[in-house]
Amino acid sequence: MSSPFSRILITGAHGFLGHHVLPQLRAAFPEAELVAVGRKDYELLDPGVPARMFRDIQPDAVVHMAAKSGGILDNRQRPADYFYNNLAMNTVVLHEAYKAGVKKLVTFMGGCSYPATAVSPIGEDQMWNGLPQIDSAGYSVAKKMLLMQSWAYRKQYGFNSVVLVPGNVYGEWDNFNLTQAHVIAALLRKYQEAKERGQAEIKAFGTGRPTRDFVYAGDVAATVPWFLAHYDSSDPVNISSGTRISIKELAEAIRNVTGFPGRIAWDTTQPDGQMDKIFDVTRLHSLGLTCSTPLEAGLRRTLAWFVQARDKGEVKL
Ligand SMILES: NC(=O)c1ccc[n+]([C@@H]2O[C@H](COP(=O)([O-])OP(=O)(O)OC[C@H]3O[C@@H](n4cnc5c(N)ncnc54)[C@H](OP(=O)(O)O)[C@@H]3O)[C@@H](O)[C@H]2O)c1
Known part of the structure; x- marks a missing residue:
């Protein structure tokens, strides 16, 4: 251009x-x-x-x-x-x-x-x-x-x-501080650290059914x-991607990417929050633009960045 x-x-x-x-x-x-x-x-x-x-x-x-x-x-x-x-x-x-x-x-x-x-x-x-x-x-x-x-x-x-x-x-350079992080950074960090500690189980809140x-x-x-x-x-x-994914599917994808071998225990007594929150990307697509990196590929890049930046002391934990 x-x-x-x-x-x-x-x-x-x-x-x-x-x-x-x-x-x-x-x-x-x-x-x-x-x-x-x-x-x-x-x-x-x-x-x-x-x-x-x-x-x-x-x-x-x-x-x-x-x-x-x-x-x-x-x-x-x-x-x-x-x-x-x-x-x-x-x-x-x-x-x-x-x-x-x-x-x-x-x-x-x-x-x-x-x-x-x-x-x-x-x-x-x-x-x-x-x-x-x-x-x-x-x-x-x-x-x-x-x-x-x-x-x-x-x-x-x-x-x-x-x-x-x-x-x-x-993505890379996201905020991984657990009191400030959004859901993906927080889960990537939790699952990665659980794997490193040899933890058997991770607790997850709600039913996992809400979609984002x-x-x-x-x-x-x-x-x-x-x-x-x-x-x-x-x-x-x-x-946005406009691709609907449940929190349960997200948790499974993160388990896959981090290689956490343990169990995910869903605490269904905790509230689920808004059940469905998806953005309409018709206008974006009408301009000839898309956000199409597959979730798993994006998660792998984000995790790789987090692990190396954390090990170099470059992440605010
Ligand atoms: N991250 C998301 O999920 C998301 C989603 C939707 C929209 N957005 C929007 O996208 C934009 C970028 O977000 P981001 O996630 O990259 O945010 P970020 O990581 O918090 O970066 C924002 C930057 O703003 C600078 N800043 C804050 N207060 C300032 C001040 N008083 N004077 C000068 N600079 C100041 C900070 O500089 P220092 O580092 O030097 O303090 C910081 O690097 C924001 O408008 C945000 O609202 C973000």
């Missing part, structure tokens, strides 16, 4: 998705200069810093991934922090990008911003039908404002921004150059 941009600024570049997005941008736009920044370069909550970042770097395109993200326990305890950090950062970054004359900005919200009552497969048209699940609403409602800001700045100023909605993302879809981070990242170059709309796009 020949680059329509000469300098692309990437915020949150050293986070989970950032590690996947950077090589995709490098491959897609070899002649563009990539400027990857993290919090120690520019603290985006400090007044004046986002404006300084745009003055210093003068990008013509931005991939904005800086965000305060965390696990459900932390979200429950500190909803104000999740709300303020994300709303403040996003509002100012998009505003300063518009003021700096940026030609295109791509950013992310999350599938958790959909209403708690959304019906699967969850299409983009359900976004405004109700309040998201309350446990992470501080985060998810703040992130949702990106959609309104993208629409408003496009309408009033012609500012070209795009908001992508990844589903349940997993999962998307490999490399697949999400691979769509970013295309959106940067070709998609000029504030209509959100779900980025």
Whole structure:
């Protein structure tokens, strides 16, 4: 792809998705200069810093991934922090990008911003039908404002921004801290450690019947150059596999991948949570894009990364 941009600024570049997005941008736009920044370069909550970042770097395109993200326990305890950090950062970054004359900005919200009552497969048209699940609403409602800001700045100023909605993302560089991790990272770690300890049994919560879809981070990242170059709309796009899998099937796949030889004991007295949560990927497919890494292949890559990074002391446990 020949680059329509000469300098692309990437915020949150050293986070989970950032590690996947950077090589995709490098491959897609070899002649563009990539400027990857993290919090120690520019603290985006400090007044004046986002404006300084745009003055210093003068990008013509931005991939904005800086965000305060965390696990459900932390979200429950500190909803104000999740709300303020994300709303403040996003509002100012998009505003300063518009003021700096940026030609295109791509950013992310999350599938958790959909209403708690959304019906699967969850299409983009359900976004405004109700309040998201309350446990992470501080985060998810703040992130949702990106959609309104993208629409408003496009309408009033012609500012070209795009908001992508990844589903349940997993992959290398994910967060494996058990109080913060999402389900795949948490299970990979639990099963791997159970195997290493020679444990006979692993407890699993609920019946295992609820269904979800999962998307490999490399697949999400691979769509970013295309959106940067070709998609000029504030209509959100779900980025997911759209493949339905039960929690029981996921647990079996993880047992397979880790080689844990023991038993999985399902504690059916524990609640199952939402029974079915699948994202509708019709819009993504209509753009000629898919997220098609098979779950088992993605799990193997993620596990291999986790084991070697953990053994080198590079994972926050
Ligand atoms: N991971 C998922 O499952 C998922 C799903 C859907 C959507 N998303 C969205 O995708 C984007 C990237 O997510 P991720 O999983 O890569 O998140 P992540 O690993 O937490 O990375 C976010 C990055 O943002 C930076 N950051 C946080 N606060 C900042 C601040 N005040 N100033 C400057 N930088 C700051 C952090 O930099 P430091 O490392 O320097 O602190 C961090 O590297 C986010 O918008 C997220 O909401 C993620």
